[in-house]
Amino acid sequence: MTMGARTETVAELDGTAVGGWVRRLAGNTAPRRNHWHTRQIYYRAAEALLDAPAELTWKSIVEQAGPRGSRSTFYEVAGGHARHRMVDDLIGDGRPGVIEIALRYLRTDPVVQLLDETKVWSFWDIRQEAMRQLSDRMPVDEMERVLTASVAGWARLRPALARAGGCTPPACAVEDLTVLHRGHLSGTEALARLTEVVRAA
Template sequence: MSTTITHELRHTVTAGWLLRLSGNKSPRRNHWQTKIIYFRAAAELLVTRPGAPLTWKSIVAAARPHGCRSTFYEVAGSHARHRMVDDLIADGRPDSVQLALRYLRTDPVEQLLDETKVWSYWPHRQQLLAYYAAHDLPPAAMATALTDTVATWGRQNEALAAAVSHTPPAGAVEDLTILHQGRLAAVRAAAQLSDVLRHSSGAR
């Protein structure tokens, strides 16, 4: 069972989205690298300017080596290219569509933060998958390890984790639904992991 689940985890929609974009090594028009510029800017602003409104203008101003309105809206907003939610919708399976609806935003900054969380969480997820591969765990133990990993990420990235009402990384939510093998809806999985992030930061 754990081998089958591990295979599913390595081929999630979120994983496919991230690996497809990050796998582009072309130095010209590398959309993933453009996204990372804005991911870093948003994450840094949350830390360095706590409580200050996060806007597209402040993110563009903080983007290095340079940001501009046009590239910001290439990576965030309803007309952005290669949105994570579009891959989830295109997948078409009920869990994927439900997850997409949970993360479908009208605010481009919130959409950027959702993707920033996935990018920031990804190294933790890779370590978790390596742990799964090294240990033959039942699904319940795998779910506990995932919850612990999300909590650790939240403690290490407190400002980002708290953004958008402690919304968890979409990749972690998708993974948790897989570990529960159809017995946990994406909306409930997201709510559970939001509670984990609130608890890890001491928020009420």
């Protein structure tokens, strides 16, 4: 791989579909209708129930969310008609590889959908630190080791969340891994590879 190709790969990691979703929602500082703030209430509630452990249903999540929790806001965050779903950004990206990832994270169960987003939310700072470790001079296999180490580290820090949903990894890590391989690793293969990383952590 040429230096230019490596540079392009690192730059592309800054423009992923999931990355755009996080930045768009987390970057909203408006006090009213702050969807990221509302989502975080439910992400924290879901993870708290997993850590307990306790039954995970929309009702238990709403109850765990406290005064800010309600059926209506839960379904604004999760479910087929939820607003600002992560999976919609993956679908909207339009590139075949990204759409393949979207199909793997397209859920009929709103609780599972919430868990997918909770995993990204909880992993994001670790992901960003891993991205800062990448260098234009690093070969792809070394970049992949940095990424997989970050996923394994996250799984050890958040074991209950990481194991939920069959050890599904954060969708952003799956997308990142396909970007590193520049079309030579499918979304399905990346998902399977990182699922094993989570399972082994």
